[in-house]
Amino acid sequence: DAKxxxxxxxxxxxxxxxxxxxxxxxxxxxxYVYWYRQIHSQGPQYIIHGLKNNETxxxxxxxxxxDRKSSTLILPHATLRDTAVYYCIVPRFGNEKLTFGTGTRLxxxx
Amino acid sequence: xxxxxxxxxxxxxxxxxQVTLRCSSQSGHNTVSWYQQALGxxxxxxxxxxxxxxxxxxxxxxxFSGLQFPNYSSELNVNALELDDSxxxxxxxxxxxxxxxxxxxxxxxxxLTVT
Numbered sequence: 001d002a003k004x005x006x007x008x009x010x011x012x013x014x015x016x017x018x019x020x021x022x023x024x025x026x027x028x029x030x031x032y033v034y035w036y037r038q039i040h041s042q043g044p045q046y047i048i049h050g051l052k053n054n055e056t057x058x059x060x061x062x063x064x065x066x067d068r069k070s071s072t073l074i075l076p077h078a079t080l081r082d083t084a085v086y087y088c089i090v091p092r093f094g095n096e097k098l099t100f101g102t103g104t105r106l107x108x109x110x
Numbered sequence: 111x112x113x114x115x116x117x118x119x120x121x122x123x124x125x126x127x128q129v130t131l132r133c134s135s136q137s138g139h140n141t142v143s144w145y146q147q148a149l150g151x152x153x154x155x156x157x158x159x160x161x162x163x164x165x166x167x168x169x170x171x172x173x174f175s176g177l178q179f180p181n182y183s184s185e186l187n188v189n190a191l192e193l194d195d196s197x198x199x200x201x202x203x204x205x206x207x208x209x210x211x212x213x214x215x216x217x218x219x220x221x222l223t224v225t
Contacts, residue, residue, distance in 0.1 A: 034213070043114075043200050043216030044153065087152065097143070097166055098202075098214060100152030 002027045002090035009105040018075040020104050022088030025069040033064060034091065034098070035073045037084040037106075044087065044100075047073065078108045114203050114217035122223045123191050131186040131220045133201030141165070142184040143214060144176060145200040153200055159184055160206055188222075196224045 005023040012018040024033060034049040048055055048062045050071070055062045061074040075082055087103040115134045123129050135142050141160045145153035155168035159178035173189040182203070188195055198221050202214035 043202075043219050046213045046215060049213065085152075097155045097158065097168070098145075098153070099155065100145075102152060 002031060002092070004088045004090055004101055006086070006088055006101065006104045008102060009107070011107050011109055012075075012078045014080060014108050014110050015077055018078040018082065018106060018108070020073040020075075020086050020088075020106065021070065022073070023070045024088070024090045027068050027090050029068075031090050031092065033062065033068075033071050034089045035060070035062065036087045036089065036098075036100075037082075038087070038103075039081075039084040047086075078106075080108050080110065082106065083108045114201060114215050116199075116201050116217040116220050118220060119218065120221045120223075122225065125191055125193060125224055127191050128187065128189045129191060129222060131188075131199050131201075131222070133184045133186070133203075133217060135182045135184070135201075135203030136215050139203035139205050139215070140182055141204045141206045141212075142178055142182065143202045143204070144184070144186045145202065146170070146195075147198040147200060147219070148194075149197070156186070191224045193224050196222060198222075 002024050032049050035047040036044040038044045050062045064071045085103040085105050087100050114136050117132045143158040144156040147153040156170050157167040158165045162178045175187045177185045198219040200219045202216045204212045204214045
């Protein structure tokens with residue numbers, strides 16, 4: 001899997017947008033960027049994925065830079081339930097294995 | 111649509127014993143992956159099953175084995191349990207179609223404690 005780099009922790013005020021960055025400078029042209037999160041003591045939860053275009057779903061938006069070397073996950077109106085570890089993953093093409101790094105521990109502050 | 115379920119939720123075993131963990135995949139999914147998550151760490155890939163055959167394996171010894179059944183449910187078996195096998199075991203299901211996109215949906219996990 002392409003190596004990803006994320007800040008170890010971030011805080012965000014409740015109701016504000018949470019912007020979580022990820023660097024993946026070794027990404028190949030056909031590899032997708034995936035985001036998962038893990039709330040304490042639960043299984044990881046799929047959030048969103050993208051290739052080169054920006055993506056949005058009911059949970060979040062994913063902004064991928066034009067050179068695809070970095071991306072940002074945006075939670076538009078963070079709530080306390082969004083407190084979790086967020087993982088940015090770039091699986092090797094053709095390989096469904098997910099390699100979880102250390103992720104970003106996001107804390108939403110009331 | 112039924113999500114991924116795992117059983118049991120908690121389990122306590124003694125060193126040297128054997129354990130079987132079970133997973134029912136999400137409806138419509140044909141691939142199951144297993145992960146081990148030690149306390150304070152991210153999940154580590156154990157192996158994946160597709161069409162009832164192992165389709166990739168992580169850095170785990172042969173005493174970790176698995177099965178996938180025709181209904182796509184799966185088992186993870188661990189023999190000769192060691193203290194370091196204490197962890198949360200996660201099952202994830204997905205749909206493999208030969209394309210490049212796949213999301214994995216995780217179950218709640220089985221917490222295994224080896225004493």
